[in-house]
Amino acid sequence: MELFNENSKLAQxxxxxxxxxxxxxxxxxxxxxxxxxxxxxxxxxxxDVTFFVEIINVFHNENYFSEKKxxxxxxxxxxDYLLKTHRNYVDYVIPEQERLIxxxxxxxxxxxxxxxxxRKFNKKFTEEFIKHIQLEEIxxxxxxxNLNEVIGNPSKKAAFMDQYxxxxxxxxxxxxxxxxxxxxxxxxIIIKYLQPNYDQNIGNSLLSNLFIFExxxxxxxxxxxxILVPKVKQLEKIVKKDE
Amino acid sequence: MSKVIIICDSDIILKGLxxxxxxCNADEVFLMHHKKELNDYPHLSxxxxxxxxxxxxxxxxIQLKQxxxxxxxxxxxxxxxxxxxxxxxSDIYIGDNPASIVKKVNELLNSFWTKKVIEPxxxxxxxxxxxxxxxxxxxxxxxxxxxxxxxxxxxxxxxxNISEKTGIKSASGLTMYAVLKKLIDIDEISTSDLI
Numbered sequence: 001m002e003l004f005n006e007n008s009k010l011a012q013x014x015x016x017x018x019x020x021x022x023x024x025x026x027x028x029x030x031x032x033x034x035x036x037x038x039x040x041x042x043x044x045x046x047x048d049v050t051f052f053v054e055i056i057n058v059f060h061n062e063n064y065f066s067e068k069k070x071x072x073x074x075x076x077x078x079x080d081y082l083l084k085t086h087r088n089y090v091d092y093v094i095p096e097q098e099r100l101i102x103x104x105x106x107x108x109x110x111x112x113x114x115x116x117x118x119r120k121f122n123k124k125f126t127e128e129f130i131k132h133i134q135l136e137e138i139x140x141x142x143x144x145x146n147l148n149e150v151i152g153n154p155s156k157k158a159a160f161m162d163q164y165x166x167x168x169x170x171x172x173x174x175x176x177x178x179x180x181x182x183x184x185x186x187x188x189i190i191i192k193y194l195q196p197n198y199d200q201n202i203g204n205s206l207l208s209n210l211f212i213f214e215x216x217x218x219x220x221x222x223x224x225x226x227i228l229v230p231k232v233k234q235l236e237k238i239v240k241k242d243e
Numbered sequence: 244m245s246k247v248i249i250i251c252d253s254d255i256i257l258k259g260l261x262x263x264x265x266x267c268n269a270d271e272v273f274l275m276h277h278k279k280e281l282n283d284y285p286h287l288s289x290x291x292x293x294x295x296x297x298x299x300x301x302x303x304x305i306q307l308k309q310x311x312x313x314x315x316x317x318x319x320x321x322x323x324x325x326x327x328x329x330x331x332x333s334d335i336y337i338g339d340n341p342a343s344i345v346k347k348v349n350e351l352l353n354s355f356w357t358k359k360v361i362e363p364x365x366x367x368x369x370x371x372x373x374x375x376x377x378x379x380x381x382x383x384x385x386x387x388x389x390x391x392x393x394x395x396x397x398x399x400x401x402x403x404n405i406s407e408k409t410g411i412k413s414a415s416g417l418t419m420y421a422v423l424k425k426l427i428d429i430d431e432i433s434t435s436d437l438i
Contacts, residue, residue, distance in 0.1 A: 188410035193423045
């Protein structure tokens with residue numbers, strides 16, 4: 001599959017793969033690209049162009065393995081991107097999914113009591129998802145940022161070791177499985193088991209949304225598991241080697 | 244869960260094999276430039292097929308086994324870069340055509356389950372429904388085992404089959420399934436926090 005580079009015109013990139021739009025927004029660019037290349041746009045907005053290109057390639061091509069290159073990015077750049085993604089989920093993607101599920105269920109004519117379970121299931125998924133995001137933002141990311149600061153300023157090491165005596169990034173990866181499971185279930189329930197008494201067009205929108213969200217989430221987890229976690233392990237090795 | 248790990252320092256070969264194997268039966272394919280990178284994946288479990296160049300195999304098998312402590316079984320395929328007459332079923336010659344490479348990989352992956360009879364996906368058995376209903380009511384695997392007087396291992400195996408047949412993995416998803424299939428009355432669960 002084709003890969004993009006800094007000389008690709010962003011408008012052409014989007015014409016080839018429109019699912020990159022939310023990714024590009026999170027990276028800091030908005031529509032109205034004209035004929036500008038990625039390099040020109042990133043320079044204008046002060047965005048790390050190499051990181052930009054790597055991230056859109058990760059999303060565009062599932063087989064793209066750039067872990068090596070990505071490990072060169074500063075953790076603050078990666079975390080900044082992850083935080084923006086979280087905001088996008090909380091402010092837009094999740095409310096949109098809730099809106100579509102509400103619309104979908106409000107068109108139900110018979111057997112609605114059962115279908116109501118879908119709403120409840122989605123609510124639970126949303127709650128768990130937000131909890132997961134909070135865990136990352138309140139515990140994991142600050143840990144990583146602090147760890148990174150110790151690398152640049154060894155005098156902070158003692159305070160860091162004190163605060164995070166038994167904390168490591170290990171185990172963080174498994175966190176993602178639950179999210180994926182519920183998403184997978186919701187999709188199958190709607191496709192396979194709901195009674196066919198709903199508005200087809202709304203059902204289709206809801207499912208398209210779910211598929212896009214699922215793909216996005218998978219790539220988001222990929223960035224966390226394959227870039228952030230290995231990077232943090234690297235830093236942990238350096239900081240904790242004398243302990 | 245079966246996984247394929249390809250270890251090779253050539254990006255061309257890694258990338259080429261990953262594209263070819265995107266259709267194979269493995270649940271996941273991992274690409275690594277060096278076996279050292281395996282240290283980042285100590286949690287990898289299940290059935291693992293490792294593809295690597297013949298020249299680096301030597302004593303690696305023991306080392307790899309020590310890293311992949313959670314693996315149930317590990318098998319190997321060796322990459323051969325020069326054409327020779329003695330290519331066996333445990334070798335991949337890089338000049339092989341993609342279909343025969345996928346076939347070889349799938350055969351090895353399938354051999355992990357030689358004893359397992361592949362059943363067609365159909366309705367749940369009576370015992371599976373018993374388990375499903377207890378899952379739907381919020382019981383943990385241990386409680387289900389006690390209630391049905393079976394081992395927890397059997398419960399887990401039933402749950403795996405239920406998920407394969409229904410396409411539903413989470414406990415609350417199964418509760419919803421049981422209600423939608425009218426195996427359980429909605430009023431039995433609607434007041435609780437099962438979903």
